[in-house]
Amino acid sequence: MRVICSLLVLFFALSATLLAQRADRAAITGVVSDPSRSNVPGATVRIRNDDTGVETALTTNNAGAYTSPSLVLGTYTVTVEMPGFKTAVRSGIVLSGGLVVRQDFPLELGTVSERVEVSAQTEILNTTQADVTSDVNETYYRNLPVVMGADIRLAEALLQLQPGYTPMKPNGDPMFRGSQFGSRLNGGQSFATENFFDGVAFGYAAGHQQSHESAPPIESVGEMKVITSSYSAQYGHTSGGTIEYTSKSGTKELHGSFYEYFANDAL
Known part of the structure; x- marks a missing residue:
C-alpha cells in the first residue's frame, strides 16, 4: 500500500x-x-x-x-x-x-x-529538449504571402521557407502559386512527414492542396512548428519530419481579419 x-x-x-x-x-x-x-x-x-x-x-x-x-x-x-x-x-x-x-x-x-x-525580450535557450525545430507564428502569416492555387490561403505555404525543405511537385509558379505541392524535410521521403493539429495526428504532408481536408484553416493557426531531427519519443514513427499546428486560443478583445488577393494582369 x-x-x-x-x-x-x-x-x-x-x-x-x-x-x-x-x-x-x-x-x-x-x-x-x-x-x-x-x-x-x-x-x-x-x-x-x-x-x-x-x-x-x-x-x-x-x-x-x-x-x-x-x-x-x-x-x-x-x-x-x-x-x-x-x-x-x-x-x-x-x-x-x-x-x-x-x-x-x-x-x-x-x-x-x-x-x-x-x-524578457531576449531569445529563450531551450535546454530541456534536443529536437531541431523551426517556429512560425501568426506574425509570419500576417506579413508574408500564403496564397496557393485557386487563390486560397494555405498554412502549409510557409513550409517553403523552412531550412531543409525540398519542394517536390509544384504546379504553376514554384513558390506560392502552385495548386499542389509535395514536401520533403531533411532529405526524407515525401510521405514521411506527418501533420499534427493540437497534438492529434491527421495525415502526411504530401500533395497539399486546398481541396484536401489535411489543410488546416489559416485563421485557426496560431503557430506552425516544424521538427526536422532529434525527435522526442512521441514522434518516433516518422522518418522525414513532423509539422505541429497549434490553434489560436482567442484573446480578451473582439477582433477579426480579412484579406484581398490582387493579381494585376497588366504586368
Whole structure:
C-alpha cells in the first residue's frame, strides 16, 4: 500500500511537467531565492497571459521552486511577491509549443509595494529538449504571402521557407502559386512527414492542396512548428519530419481579419 501511495504522489507531482510536453501547450518553471541565494518557500507566483488576461496563482514549495500547469501558447508576465522583499515582475515571456521555460527570480530586500520590472525580450535557450525545430507564428502569416492555387490561403505555404525543405511537385509558379505541392524535410521521403493539429495526428504532408481536408484553416493557426531531427519519443514513427499546428486560443478583445488577393494582369 505504501508503494502505491508513493507512486501516486510522484505521478501528481510530475503531472504539470509531463502535460507541458504537449505540442499545443507550454509551461514555466523556476526557483525563487533571496540575496544570499537561499531558496524562498511560500512566495506567491502569478502567471498572467497578456492576450487573454487569464492568471494562474502558485506558491513556491519548501525548496523555493514552482512549476505551472500546462499553459496555452502566447506571451506571459510573471509576478513574484513575498513579504520583506520587493515585488519582482518579468514580462514578455513568449511560450512556444512543447517548451518548458525556466524563469528564476532572485528577490531584493524591500517592501512588497516596491517593484522590480524586467522585460524578457531576449531569445529563450531551450535546454530541456534536443529536437531541431523551426517556429512560425501568426506574425509570419500576417506579413508574408500564403496564397496557393485557386487563390486560397494555405498554412502549409510557409513550409517553403523552412531550412531543409525540398519542394517536390509544384504546379504553376514554384513558390506560392502552385495548386499542389509535395514536401520533403531533411532529405526524407515525401510521405514521411506527418501533420499534427493540437497534438492529434491527421495525415502526411504530401500533395497539399486546398481541396484536401489535411489543410488546416489559416485563421485557426496560431503557430506552425516544424521538427526536422532529434525527435522526442512521441514522434518516433516518422522518418522525414513532423509539422505541429497549434490553434489560436482567442484573446480578451473582439477582433477579426480579412484579406484581398490582387493579381494585376497588366504586368
